[in-house]
Amino acid sequence: MNRLLVAYPARLRRKHGDELIATLVEMTDGRPPMSDRTRLVLDGLRERFRPPVRRRPMALLAAVFALLVGGALGAAAGSWLGTLSYAELPATIPVGEKMTHVNVADRYLWAEAAFPSGADAAYAVEQSRRALAADGWRPGPIGSREGVLTNVHFAAEQGGVRLDVYAYPSLGTVTVAGWPTRPASYVPLTIAGTLLGLLAGWLAGVALAHRIQAARRPLRSGVLLTMGLALVAPSAVGFVASLWSYLTVADPLGTGGLVHAQGFAFGPTLDFMRVYDMGEGWYLTPSDFQQLPLYGFAVIALAAILARPRYEYEAVAQ
Amino acid sequence: MQEPTFLILTALAAQPLHGYGIVQSVATLSDGEVKLRPGTLYGALDRLDQQGLIAVDREEQVDGRLRRYYRLSDHGAVVLASQAERLRSRAALAERQLGLRPGPAGGAA
Numbered sequence: 001m002n003r004l005l006v007a008y009p010a011r012l013r014r015k016h017g018d019e020l021i022a023t024l025v026e027m028t029d030g031r032p033p034m035s036d037r038t039r040l041v042l043d044g045l046r047e048r049f050r051p052p053v054r055r056r057p058m059a060l061l062a063a064v065f066a067l068l069v070g071g072a073l074g075a076a077a078g079s080w081l082g083t084l085s086y087a088e089l090p091a092t093i094p095v096g097e098k099m100t101h102v103n104v105a106d107r108y109l110w111a112e113a114a115f116p117s118g119a120d121a122a123y124a125v126e127q128s129r130r131a132l133a134a135d136g137w138r139p140g141p142i143g144s145r146e147g148v149l150t151n152v153h154f155a156a157e158q159g160g161v162r163l164d165v166y167a168y169p170s171l172g173t174v175t176v177a178g179w180p181t182r183p184a185s186y187v188p189l190t191i192a193g194t195l196l197g198l199l200a201g202w203l204a205g206v207a208l209a210h211r212i213q214a215a216r217r218p219l220r221s222g223v224l225l226t227m228g229l230a231l232v233a234p235s236a237v238g239f240v241a242s243l244w245s246y247l248t249v250a251d252p253l254g255t256g257g258l259v260h261a262q263g264f265a266f267g268p269t270l271d272f273m274r275v276y277d278m279g280e281g282w283y284l285t286p287s288d289f290q291q292l293p294l295y296g297f298a299v300i301a302l303a304a305i306l307a308r309p310r311y312e313y314e315a316v317a318q
Numbered sequence: 319m320q321e322p323t324f325l326i327l328t329a330l331a332a333q334p335l336h337g338y339g340i341v342q343s344v345a346t347l348s349d350g351e352v353k354l355r356p357g358t359l360y361g362a363l364d365r366l367d368q369q370g371l372i373a374v375d376r377e378e379q380v381d382g383r384l385r386r387y388y389r390l391s392d393h394g395a396v397v398l399a400s401q402a403e404r405l406r407s408r409a410a411l412a413e414r415q416l417g418l419r420p421g422p423a424g425g426a427a
Contacts, residue, residue: 047357
């Protein structure tokens, strides 16, 4: 019957496990029906969600922070799983009048070709557009922009890959940038990851709050937990903001907008750092935001390890 | 304070009780309205212990099973007394307001 107690937090199992079973046995003359066993399990699950009652505001604050960090980490895991079914980038694409080998870095491709001799931007773009259509790409309408970097451009898609084709009269070149589009499974996986992360975050936060409160030196672990969360927070906020921007950005996305361009990422994208002038490249880089949470989670783990319970249970009064 | 918590403290006010004893006492005190389950009982006891309102009185082994008796702590007695006083004043207030109710049922009208 002890396996029914698996649903309970370890703290309660240690403290009241034997009594729980003994009381259930006494209440049911030793033969608890299935309904009572089920309720015992459900009550145990409910206990896992309850934050401690002592120093409640601090405990709630820690649990809410853990909930949010868990949600962000779950979103990162879910969206990263979504990127596993990104389409492969092509090795060659037609640029101008001939097939061109593309440069591929991370999840981006890039290619460039000079205008045909004597041609203007409009002609060069039209030529590329025809060539891409002939190669099976679905080109969109041609647009143009005046001013700094005057250009003529269009977008094209094929097999889960998106290309942005720009012809710059001032440079005399056609440049192509491309990246995978979001597969159908991306958003559902991201949502599922977020929900699971929120759940796991709350449960972990509540368990940690209980553990720290019962510790011999709760202040030490409390300070470490705060430090750990502070180290994780910038990456969590940066990632969620970048993910939101990736999911909602109006066309074009731009090279630097994919959230997991170099594999699993938990931090702001390059584009996000540029938009908010976060000193990208000279002050902070995306890899800094990848490392910060590692230190943060290590400090949180240390806080949990050091928070050894004060006693097994309150000494029985003599 | 929720009703089951109030009743658990009330049950422990008179004498130390073990888990099943508390379940029986609470059922009696509430005329069978509140039936504690083992899971809800020990969750509540854990919170009351965290708040210092109850303490372990003694432990016994009966038929090879642990029986832990709980008692109301001094702090718990103070809290229960103040809660009882609060409920008493609320009840008095309700009765006074009912007395002011106009209509054929009585009151000041």
